[in-house]
Amino acid sequence: MxxxxxxxxxxxxxxxxxxxxxxxxxxxxxxxQEKTPTTPDVAGGIKTALQTLMADPLYQERVGLVMLGTxxxxxxxxxxxxxxxxAVLRLGAPASTAVPPLTDWPSDxxxxxDPRVGILAGGAEFDGREISALDEExxxxxxxALEPGRAVAVVSIFAPVADAHERRAEALxxxxxxxxxxxxxxxxxxxxxLLERENATILNAALGAVIARAVDGFTAAVHDVGLKARTxxxxxxxxxxxxxxxxxxxxxTIASGPTNSLRGAAYLTGLQDAIVVDVGGTTTDxxxxxxxxxxxxxxxxxxxxxxxxxxxxxxxSLGLGGGSRIHGRGEAVSVGPDSVGYALxxxxxxFGGPExxxxxxxxxxxxxxxxxxxxxxGWEMSIPAAALRRADAMMAEAVERMRLKPGxxxxxxxGGGAFLVPDNLVDVTRVHRPSGGEVANAIxxxxxxxxxxxxxxxxxxGRSREEVLRAAETEALEQAVAAGANPDGVRIVDREDLPLAxxxxxxxxxxxxxxxxxxxxxxxxxx
Amino acid sequence: MRxxxxxxxxxxxxxxxxxxxxGAALLGTGGGGNPYLGRLVVEGVLTSGRRIRVxxxxxxxxxxxxxxxxxxxxxxxxxxxxxxxxxxxxxxxALERYxxxxxxxxxxxxxxxxxxxxxxxxxxLTDLPVLDLDGMGRAFPEVQMVTYSVYGIPxxxxxxxxxxxxxxxxxARDDRFMERMARAVTVVQGGHADAVGYPATAARxxxxxxxxxxxxxxxxxxxxxxxxxxxxxxxxxxxxxxVFEGKISDLNRRTVGGFTRGxxxxxxxxxxxxxxxxxxxxxxxxxxxxxxxxxxxxPDLITLLDYESSAPLTTEVLRYGFRVRVLAxxxxxxxxxxxxxxxxxxxAFGYDFDFEPWDAFASxxxxxxxx
Numbered sequence: 060m061x062x063x064x065x066x067x068x069x070x071x072x073x074x075x076x077x078x079x080x081x082x083x084x085x086x087x088x089x090x091x092q093e094k095t096p097t098t099p100d101v102a103g104g105i106k107t108a109l110q111t112l113m114a115d116p117l118y119q120e121r122v123g124l125v126m127l128g129t130x131x132x133x134x135x136x137x138x139x140x141x142x143x144x145x146a147v148l149r150l151g152a153p154a155s156t157a158v159p160p161l162t163d164w165p166s167d168x169x170x171x172x173d174p175r176v177g178i179l180a181g182g183a184e185f186d187g188r189e190i191s192a193l194d195e196e197x198x199x200x201x202x203x204a205l206e207p208g209r210a211v212a213v214v215s216i217f218a219p220v221a222d223a224h225e226r227r228a229e230a231l232x233x234x235x236x237x238x239x240x241x242x243x244x245x246x247x248x249x250x251x252x253l254l255e256r257e258n259a260t261i262l263n264a265a266l267g268a269v270i271a272r273a274v275d276g277f278t279a280a281v282h283d284v285g286l287k288a289r290t291x292x293x294x295x296x297x298x299x300x301x302x303x304x305x306x307x308x309x310x311x312t313i314a315s316g317p318t319n320s321l322r323g324a325a326y327l328t329g330l331q332d333a334i335v336v337d338v339g340g341t342t343t344d345x346x347x348x349x350x351x352x353x354x355x356x357x358x359x360x361x362x363x364x365x366x367x368x369x370x371x372x373x374x375x376s377l378g379l380g381g382g383s384r385i386h387g388r389g390e391a392v393s394v395g396p397d398s399v400g401y402a403l404x405x406x407x408x409x410f411g412g413p414e415x416x417x418x419x420x421x422x423x424x425x426x427x428x429x430x431x432x433x434x435x436x437g438w439e440m441s442i443p444a445a446a447l448r449r450a451d452a453m454m455a456e457a458v459e460r461m462r463l464k465p466g467x468x469x470x471x472x473x474g475g476g477a478f479l480v481p482d483n484l485v486d487v488t489r490v491h492r493p494s495g496g497e498v499a500n501a502i503x504x505x506x507x508x509x510x511x512x513x514x515x516x517x518x519x520x521g522r523s524r525e526e527v528l529r530a531a532e533t534e535a536l537e538q539a540v541a542a543g544a545n546p547d548g549v550r551i552v553d554r555e556d557l558p559l560a561x562x563x564x565x566x567x568x569x570x571x572x573x574x575x576x577x578x579x580x581x582x583x584x585x586x
Numbered sequence: 587m588r589x590x591x592x593x594x595x596x597x598x599x600x601x602x603x604x605x606x607x608x609g610a611a612l613l614g615t616g617g618g619g620n621p622y623l624g625r626l627v628v629e630g631v632l633t634s635g636r637r638i639r640v641x642x643x644x645x646x647x648x649x650x651x652x653x654x655x656x657x658x659x660x661x662x663x664x665x666x667x668x669x670x671x672x673x674x675x676x677x678x679x680a681l682e683r684y685x686x687x688x689x690x691x692x693x694x695x696x697x698x699x700x701x702x703x704x705x706x707x708x709x710x711l712t713d714l715p716v717l718d719l720d721g722m723g724r725a726f727p728e729v730q731m732v733t734y735s736v737y738g739i740p741x742x743x744x745x746x747x748x749x750x751x752x753x754x755x756x757x758a759r760d761d762r763f764m765e766r767m768a769r770a771v772t773v774v775q776g777g778h779a780d781a782v783g784y785p786a787t788a789a790r791x792x793x794x795x796x797x798x799x800x801x802x803x804x805x806x807x808x809x810x811x812x813x814x815x816x817x818x819x820x821x822x823x824x825x826x827x828x829v830f831e832g833k834i835s836d837l838n839r840r841t842v843g844g845f846t847r848g849x850x851x852x853x854x855x856x857x858x859x860x861x862x863x864x865x866x867x868x869x870x871x872x873x874x875x876x877x878x879x880x881x882x883x884x885p886d887l888i889t890l891l892d893y894e895s896s897a898p899l900t901t902e903v904l905r906y907g908f909r910v911r912v913l914a915x916x917x918x919x920x921x922x923x924x925x926x927x928x929x930x931x932x933x934a935f936g937y938d939f940d941f942e943p944w945d946a947f948a949s950x951x952x953x954x955x956x957x
Contacts, residue, residue: 154669157668157671185662188776190776253666253668254668459907461907
């Protein structure tokens, strides 16, 4: 029997091919790991992985936390599956009417939402003044035209500065409709940039049913295995969503997989600043750890062909992995981007299959050992050597491109194909290859913390920049604690202020993020 | 763009709009803002069955009344408080009432960012032709940094309008003061507004403007979209050259007085191995130094191209480690007079160096080895 307050935790990462799961004890040591094929119903794969991890019946009682990172929502958007019909209400007319909601969306994705769109008077200026008075009667008409099952996205101009109109619109819609309506408000979802924030809000609304199925399946799997644990989903900044919040903000689970890999790599090595190379079967993702968290992309991020501006890890993806096919001979040898993918253990030569892959080259050149090297006999050695040289050059170039500053940097190689990362990279202190690196993504889920974030345009009006920054930091810390962080471990991890060009010096956009370990049983700090 | 058919002015296709936006990103020399939203506004106007006609010098009578149209204000506001599409029309009508007669053509002012697109929307809305010229041939941050001002077309009277129909018509003693008043009105109107000004005849616009820049932007966009490799097709088109090739090894970017000022240090690669270059920028790229020697200076054009794709890079997206080529292009001769350099030469931006004219034949500009 576990002593009270000392809990183990399980991290699960559901990818397109595999479901990975790990078990960490109260000291954070890896007690078990499992890789199993992802099942079409997803819950099946989670259940299988959990059952294997719980082989020792004593483990079951010790597990206090189960964290899930999943690609459900990403795949639903990319494959246009399971999306709810959406009604979009934009507040800001007459401004913004030149570019209505869903402009420039791929037509098949827009059609999958069967969208209804309204642009009504309301919204704010950059300094919080009203653009025009809120059209309350128009909102009631909009609400009366809704039918049950349609999700609503409400987006008001400059909502990140002043969101009163979005809140009022949500209340009006709920009180006018004769049935429950799920409303996504943009201020909770994105930052400045109306179209991109609106797009993210619309996708969030459309994902309501997908996330509900994922959460239900996850909860059922945890229950079926007999675990009495607190459950969380991981979001794309490497921190946790409790299940009610995950149901409201499914968009935040998008791209949590690569983030979890980066966080897992940091945990396994103890490094806070490093370049992480995650080599899978088909692709390699290169990302950057700064202060233990993924560096975020500064540019617009496209999701399923739609521009969004919510925070995503800054990743460079290469068409190179353990299953990449080798083409050509002599100087013309190339590797990838096509791959045998999940069929590696059937298709690659080293496993007795018919195809030459990057894994075969690595085994032939003695960089790693698995399968049957005998299957490679008779291969003209210049080909695997040239293929590895080509792969090494691609890896070196990718690491170069992701550097933040001059000087030596540490590299962490994780993922099933980590052996493809060469040791002799220029200006790299060392290539770390942590044990457990092949399940770094699940470990990243298991160690996720809780966050609070403020991203808003402030008017300085008589206050100093430092005063405003401090106020924003306090608010972010309070948000993190409200979301479940231990007040003793909570800290500011990111701080940015950006004066708005061409405006009087009073307007500044401030972004602050606070993070802390979960409070309560099982919530230990690892850093 | 289609060629002229008889006496009819040619019309822009949707593909042309994409090409002009892409070309303006290159002529924007690292600044100018993002033409994406501007393009969506124009495409929105076109779906209502309208057309955009482009006028060359001999398509219009010399005394045709023309006004220039452009957006003013903070880019951050522009991406949040998107246009209604009526702002420019409100400003145009107000200016017409003020001067007492209708305008018969629209002139762009800047070939960078949204300002390369929005005049086309006004042209479509009013069915007025848009002149194939502009007042910069590139992007610049201020209203007086325009050849119209330098060569005798004053900015005023100028109308500045918001999306609610609020409009101010202003006259100023000089264009610098006009800039200050227009900015003040813009802030009251919500931080972003559309302006119509520089009222003059077509003949005066053809004398004071940089001709052919809409066509040039479209041609650049087409090359960026179609040509592989890009550079052998691009360089002759812009009379440009690659003056440095390297990696960003240091980057210092800060916001001063509403502008993004700073510099990037490039460590040479390939034939520039062993050398170091310094790029200074203030929203737009303003000077490239190799060692202490100024190689290219404003108002000549400096654009960083992504090493792999040759896509133009804005100062906002630059990051440590980017591999780039530095593209230099000579500015139009209108910018090289003493009067013009006083407005848009290095010293006008507060730098302590003089303009060094650059051209592809006289300098070290060259084709990269591996294209």
